[in-house]
Structure formats: structure tokens, C-alpha cells
Amino acid sequence: MTRTVIIDPVTRIEGELSLELSVDETSNTVSSAKATGTLFRGFENIVLNRDPRDAAPILSAICGVCYCDHHVASVRAVENAAGMTSYSSDYSTEMTSIPANAVLARNLVLGADWAYSHMVHILALAGPDYYLYDLIDALKPAYSLSGYADLLRQFIIPAQQYMNQAITLWGGKTPHPRATVPGGNPVRPTTEVIEQTRAKISQARALTDIVVPIVWNYLTARVGQLGTIGHGPGNFISMGGYPDPTTSSGTDNMPLLIPRGVITYPGTSPSSFDPTNITENTSLSWYNQPQSEAVIGETTPIPDMSSSPAYTWTKAPKYNGVAYETGALARECVSGIYPKLGGIIHGAVPEVAGLPYSPYGSAFDRMAAEAVELLALLGSANTTPNLQFLSQPLNMSPVDVLQGLGLPQSGLLESWLDGMQVGQPSYSSNYRNPGNAEGMGLWEAPRGSLLHWIRIGNSKVANYQVLAPTTWNAAPGGPLETSLVGTPVGQTGKNDDFRPAAYVVRSFNLCMACAIHAIDVRGNDRYVRVG
Amino acid sequence: MGAELTRRDFLKLCALLGVGAVVTLYSSDIKRVVGQVAEQGGGKIHLIWLNLASDTGCTISMLQASNPDLIEAVENLGISADFWKALMTPDYDLGWVTAGYHQEDLSQVPLFNAAFGDAPVDVLVVEGAPQIGTPQGSTQGYFCTTGKYNGSPVTGYDLLQKLAAKASYVVAVGQCSSFGGIPAASGNLTGAVSVNDALKQASVSTKHPVINIPGCPANPDWTLVTLATVLQGIDPDLDDQGRPKAFFTSYIHDNCPRRDAYNRGQMAKTFDDPVGCFWDLGCKGPITQSSCAKTKWNGGTGFCTLAGPMCWGCMHPNFPDPPTSGFYAPVADTPTILGVNVDEVGEVAIAGTAGILAVHAIRRSLSKKEGEPEKERSTPPSEPPSEAKQ
Numbered sequence: 001m002t003r004t005v006i007i008d009p010v011t012r013i014e015g016e017l018s019l020e021l022s023v024d025e026t027s028n029t030v031s032s033a034k035a036t037g038t039l040f041r042g043f044e045n046i047v048l049n050r051d052p053r054d055a056a057p058i059l060s061a062i063c064g065v066c067y068c069d070h071h072v073a074s075v076r077a078v079e080n081a082a083g084m085t086s087y088s089s090d091y092s093t094e095m096t097s098i099p100a101n102a103v104l105a106r107n108l109v110l111g112a113d114w115a116y117s118h119m120v121h122i123l124a125l126a127g128p129d130y131y132l133y134d135l136i137d138a139l140k141p142a143y144s145l146s147g148y149a150d151l152l153r154q155f156i157i158p159a160q161q162y163m164n165q166a167i168t169l170w171g172g173k174t175p176h177p178r179a180t181v182p183g184g185n186p187v188r189p190t191t192e193v194i195e196q197t198r199a200k201i202s203q204a205r206a207l208t209d210i211v212v213p214i215v216w217n218y219l220t221a222r223v224g225q226l227g228t229i230g231h232g233p234g235n236f237i238s239m240g241g242y243p244d245p246t247t248s249s250g251t252d253n254m255p256l257l258i259p260r261g262v263i264t265y266p267g268t269s270p271s272s273f274d275p276t277n278i279t280e281n282t283s284l285s286w287y288n289q290p291q292s293e294a295v296i297g298e299t300t301p302i303p304d305m306s307s308s309p310a311y312t313w314t315k316a317p318k319y320n321g322v323a324y325e326t327g328a329l330a331r332e333c334v335s336g337i338y339p340k341l342g343g344i345i346h347g348a349v350p351e352v353a354g355l356p357y358s359p360y361g362s363a364f365d366r367m368a369a370e371a372v373e374l375l376a377l378l379g380s381a382n383t384t385p386n387l388q389f390l391s392q393p394l395n396m397s398p399v400d401v402l403q404g405l406g407l408p409q410s411g412l413l414e415s416w417l418d419g420m421q422v423g424q425p426s427y428s429s430n431y432r433n434p435g436n437a438e439g440m441g442l443w444e445a446p447r448g449s450l451l452h453w454i455r456i457g458n459s460k461v462a463n464y465q466v467l468a469p470t471t472w473n474a475a476p477g478g479p480l481e482t483s484l485v486g487t488p489v490g491q492t493g494k495n496d497d498f499r500p501a502a503y504v505v506r507s508f509n510l511c512m513a514c515a516i517h518a519i520d521v522r523g524n525d526r527y528v529r530v531g
Numbered sequence: 532m533g534a535e536l537t538r539r540d541f542l543k544l545c546a547l548l549g550v551g552a553v554v555t556l557y558s559s560d561i562k563r564v565v566g567q568v569a570e571q572g573g574g575k576i577h578l579i580w581l582n583l584a585s586d587t588g589c590t591i592s593m594l595q596a597s598n599p600d601l602i603e604a605v606e607n608l609g610i611s612a613d614f615w616k617a618l619m620t621p622d623y624d625l626g627w628v629t630a631g632y633h634q635e636d637l638s639q640v641p642l643f644n645a646a647f648g649d650a651p652v653d654v655l656v657v658e659g660a661p662q663i664g665t666p667q668g669s670t671q672g673y674f675c676t677t678g679k680y681n682g683s684p685v686t687g688y689d690l691l692q693k694l695a696a697k698a699s700y701v702v703a704v705g706q707c708s709s710f711g712g713i714p715a716a717s718g719n720l721t722g723a724v725s726v727n728d729a730l731k732q733a734s735v736s737t738k739h740p741v742i743n744i745p746g747c748p749a750n751p752d753w754t755l756v757t758l759a760t761v762l763q764g765i766d767p768d769l770d771d772q773g774r775p776k777a778f779f780t781s782y783i784h785d786n787c788p789r790r791d792a793y794n795r796g797q798m799a800k801t802f803d804d805p806v807g808c809f810w811d812l813g814c815k816g817p818i819t820q821s822s823c824a825k826t827k828w829n830g831g832t833g834f835c836t837l838a839g840p841m842c843w844g845c846m847h848p849n850f851p852d853p854p855t856s857g858f859y860a861p862v863a864d865t866p867t868i869l870g871v872n873v874d875e876v877g878e879v880a881i882a883g884t885a886g887i888l889a890v891h892a893i894r895r896s897l898s899k900k901e902g903e904p905e906k907e908r909s910t911p912p913s914e915p916p917s918e919a920k921q
Binding site for chain 1 (some may be wrong): 835856
């Protein structure tokens, strides 16, 4: 016997999501799950026939959480179309004619955007599921905290505000700093703005140095539960980011700090990323569409809710025909950082398994991977060796972890500030509308892989496609639905019965507005066209 | 401070002193008035934050409020946020379950209890544009649904109608709910419109005029002051677009940190110009009414024309359509500032500061005709013209 449980709306995520869970009453587990995105806006149609440069300030509003990422991805697509930026044939490196300072300023802004987004997700969105990781009790001896409001006021809100203020110094305001334009990031690096930014980073770090180890120890103490739920397809994709212009080849051949690549189960090592392998399936989505693979190419927008058995506005992107998970865990598996951390832990506590805890990914792995990124971005001054795994001491501090991973103690954000050249340009006025061209902006947003693709015709936007992280994760038949299967459900008849399911759902850090930005796609082009 | 705030002066004071100062200085007044309202309403101010076609950016913007921050404001103002999907802080439990599980029992679904049941709604905040269009093969409003009631999906359009009719105040926070914004821009497929237009379409009347706080996103400090105002029982002084005059009267150009450059005719030719005015590169500050330059953003850290390159017109009623876009096209050379038409300046006698403005506008247009920025730097005005305005 199965019963159906509908959770609608799912709160403490971005956007509109409805979940339908079938619960097997013999095993008391979820036997199948349907994720329905219930808001459609149709952004790509709105940018048609506009100046290509006008797309970015509009498309940043696809998402009010990872605004910087959509904005910069769109600018990068236009720069790619205009011949200012290009990808190597295997997409592993990039070349650009915009100044190194601009590359670094974008890295800084996007890195700060990741950091604030992870803070909000770990603490304010997912945090209440975990009783706030017992932070209030842990902090009480040293701070005056009587409840969630105090925790928000003294730690969570200020920490994410420092990151938003850092972005504001380089982008004007948040959300939706619209400063980056084709050609660069016009704010000139001065000693003053660099030091102001450094101060914001240092203030945020002071808070995360207190909070993150407590969160880490709370999660790792519960690996036995959290590691066994939320198993996805085991396929991971990363579209890469953070080009480094400070190597000897400058902006002529920039390596990427976050590499592009895919890991396909049961493999564990990454292979190179090729956007022409991406297709999109709409057979279960509310679009008027032949029941076949639909992909980036010509567009005919027909939202249509009559088509059975469709049940969501989210399309189903595939890589080589199968579903992939994306996000912090996916890119850290592709980059090797996360397995490397697993090696460190395994070395410290030989009797426990390493990371990822499950080769399919798990609720634990996704949360832990975000915490690791927060540490990598902000760095740490915390040398207290209090970190644990399965409640066993690792005899390691956050600083030790950074050293073990080969990451700078002062964090990646500061490393990008350090690379800037005061007095050198941050903008190049060499953008010219290419008239007729195609371009692609590949990036990793906080929630995973992001692709903006533009076709310019007669100097206007002739076609535009966005493939966002949550489109991969919340797709019909995608990692979210897959990972809910097998999740235990309690039998008390109370809300708490679904806490494990909540762990799984929120571990994906869903953003439904991102997931459903899109219009129908139909036409002759089956595959992503590469400009 | 015990001075009693007058109805007319509250918002003006806020614009002058900043939100934090007013809420601090007048906290006893605010508490007293809020206490009265709360007594009548059973203890708390019940606020519903309704998301329609939005990107949640205005919610994230509220997290950037400073002095007071969001938590201080909620506590000082006695607000109970009965439904705020992205945050759901008050329950401190599995917010998703309290929001949507056990749907046969309205009391477990605060949003539906407010819309369809007897839960009180004092303030309805709307983030995002209502969509009144009909998807092919479906029902009106099905582009956005939130939850199910009596077995059917509930549309955002329906929730808006029910909640707006019930609420004492309706506040449209952000560009999408105020004016339709990006979801309602040219090319949209979903029939997205402003809250006002949707309510008009549905023949729903509200107890007070809908208050619009436009912007992509709305400035959180202005939003909190406006909420503080209505919770005092004060109807804010609104302009003909439904915007609180305190924040949306002057033009960004009037108070721009690059205004001196404009007055000198020093026009930026590239986006990384650290000083020059971005008019020729497409800045929409001259046509956008807002207090960005006065109050700034993110705790006073900055705002668009301060960091550069320019204002994108995100609070202009037509954003992102013309005249705010093409974003890189200069606005027409007839500034609406002070109602002065530059073309007529030579023929019209203009007194005082308006004259200074006009002179510089003429200089600018002259220099533009020569294809070179004005180099002359003599006689910069001693003070910004806008200060003397009104």
C-alpha cells in the first residue's frame, strides 16, 4: 500500500515548488517523488529583439539570490559572441581581451556572491531543519543569545551583509549589481576600495570562523543518518569558473580555478566537458513540444499545460542523454577538492570512510561541500583543532584543513584582491556589436552549472537560452526526485515524520526561479550551438 | 525623545534622518501606536509576504536592511510574519510542513488560513507581479500557483485578490509588484501586470490605496520605514504612481556624486571614468525618481552611479522597456529635472538654481555638438541645485 503526501508550497527555498511523495506503508519509505515547479515567467522571450548588451541587466533578475552569476554569465555570452572572450577547444581554459583587473573583480564579486548565498542557505534556509545545528547552546557561554532572532541578528544577518557590502563596493548595490558590462568591471581598483573590501572579508571571516566549525561538527556527528539519505544519480557536472589571469600567460590562456568536467557513475574521475552533449527533454514539462529531445536552438514559445503526462514547468536537461547533479558537491568532486578532504579525514580517522560519503552524493555531502567552499572563499584564522568526524576528533583546525587542501589561509576572495594591479585598467572599450554571431557564457553559480547562450542577428538578440543549476537538479526524473526515493518517513502522524525528506530537499539548495526561466525550445537544432 | 510624530512629518523625517535614526529616536512613539493597533488586532501585527512572479530578490534585499536590521524592525514593530515563504522564521520548525502539509486543516497552512479562513491580515506585502494570463490548455493564472486548496492549485492571482481585499494595507514591494517590472516587459507571455492593474482587473478594492515601493530590488530601508508608517496608522503621502513621495520625488541625477562633473560639462567617454557624468553612455539617473543617492544601499556602502558605471532606471515605471532601455542609449536631451526643457531654456527666464542647471545643460549640449566634452571648469555651482528645490 502506498499513500500520497503533497507538500505545497515547499518553504525556505527560493521559488515555487510542489512535492508529491508516494510513501510505501510497508517499508515506511518514499517510493517515488514528483517535483513540480509552479511558476513560469518566460525570461528568454523578454530579451528578444533587444540590444545584446541589454540582456544582462534584465536576466540578472532571473534570480534574486545568485543575481551576480546570471548577470556575469550573460555578459560573458555577449563577450564571447563579440570575439572578446573565447574558450579553448576542450573548454579547459579561456582567453580574453578584457583587462586582468576586470577578470579578478568579477571573480571577487562572484566569489562573495557564493559566500553570502552559502551562508543564507546553510544557516537560514536549511538551518531550522537541523535545529540550527545547536548553535545557540554552543554559543551561549560566550555570547548573549536567547533564541533564533539573536542568532540571526548577531551572526547570520551580519555575515551575509558583509559579503553583500563587498559586492556593493564593486557593483553598486545588491541584489542586482549591474556594474559589469561587456569589456570589464568598470570600478577601478584603488588601494582604498581594495582595503575596504579586505575589511568586509575579514569581518565576515570572524563570524564564520566561529559558526562553521560548529555546523561542521553537528553535521559530521550525524553522517550515519545524513550520509545514507539523498542519494542522487551519481553523475556530476561542473561548467567551471574563476579564470586566473595572474599566470605568466596573462589573459591569453587562463586556467580555471574551478575546472569544467563531468563525472559519470560508476566512474570517479572527471572527463572533459563538451556543451554539445547537452540536450533538453520536455516530455514531462508543460510545453507544446514534440515528444522528443528538445534542445538549445530555435525557439517557439508555447507554454501548454494540457499535454499529458506533463507535470512541471521545469525542463529536463541531459548530458549524453542522462541526468546529472550539479552544485557545490558536483564541482568539488570534479575538481578533486572534496575527495581530497575525504583522504585527509580518512588519514586522521582510519576506521571511517572518506568523502564523498556516498558515491551518489548524499544530504550530508551536499551540505558539507558548501561548508568547505565557504571556508575556501573566506579563509580562516581559526587554529583551534576542534574539528570532528562522526564525533571523533580529527585534531585539525580550519586552518589545517585549508593547508591540507592546498588553499590559501587568507581565502580565495583575498587572493583575487591581491592579484589586482592598482593603476591598471579594469575596462576595455573594444566591444563592438558583432551583427550576427553566437556566444556562450559558462559559469558555476552557487547552486551549480549555469549556461547562457545568445544568438545575435541583425545586431539584436535573435535567440537566447539559459540553462540554470536547479533545472538540472529539480528536473522531472532529475537528481531531486531520484534522491528522495528510499527516504524514511516517520509514523507519528506529525510533521516531524518528514524531517529526513526535508534534509534531502533542502540539501540541493533549490532555486526554482532559476530553474524555470525558460521558454519552449523547438526547431531544427538538436544541440547546443557553440559560437 | 517623546516628541509626538505628526502624520505628515514621519516619512519626511525618515528621508531626512534615515530609517534607523527615526526608528531609534521615535521608538517609544512607534511602540505606543503599534501597541494600540496590536490591542485592537489581538496582540500582533499580522503580515503576509506573498511571492508572485518574482525572483525573491526583494526578500534577499530585506536581509540587507541596516539600522534597524530586519529582525530589529520585526521585533520593534511587533510584526508576526505569518507567511513569508523564503524565510518562515517564526515557527522555527519544518516551515515547509506547517506551510503545506495536512491541508485539510486550514490552521496548519497559514497562507490559506489568511486567504480563505478567518486568520487576520493587517499588512499584505506583495513581491512579484501577478500574472493574469492563461496558459494554453489551462486556467487563468496557472502560470503561478502556490499550494492546493480543496484539491485544486491556488493561483497567485487568486491569493492576491483574497488577501488584498482583507488586508488593512497592501504594500507592493519591488518593481514587479509596483509596475509589472521585468516579468511584464515587452515580450512577456504570461499577462504579468502590476498589483494595482491586477486588482482593477478583478474589481477588488482595497481599504487604502496600494503603496508602491518600486526598484529592482526595493530598497529595504525604505520598505521598513513605509511599514513603520502604516503601522502607525499613517497613510503615507503618495504620488500619482502610488509611491511614497519621501523617497521618489527627486531624480537620481539631482543628488548624484558625479553631478559636479555634469555641471562642469565633464562627460565620461568610457565606463571606467572615475569622475565624469555617464549621461552620454546611457545613465538613466536623469529620468529616474529615487533617493538612492541620498540614502545609498547596503548599509550606506554605495549605489549604482557611485560604484559605476550608471543608473539603469530600475525604479522607473517603464523599466526595463524604453525609455530605460536601450540601457546604453543616452536619454533624450530634454531633462525633466525641475520641469525645465533645455531646448526652451534660452527663451525662458529661469530664476535661481534652475538657471544654474539649465546653463550647464546647455553647455553640455553645446559641447556635445562639437563632439568633445566641455573642458571649461569655471564657475562650478556652490551647491547642488536640487537642494533648493521645493
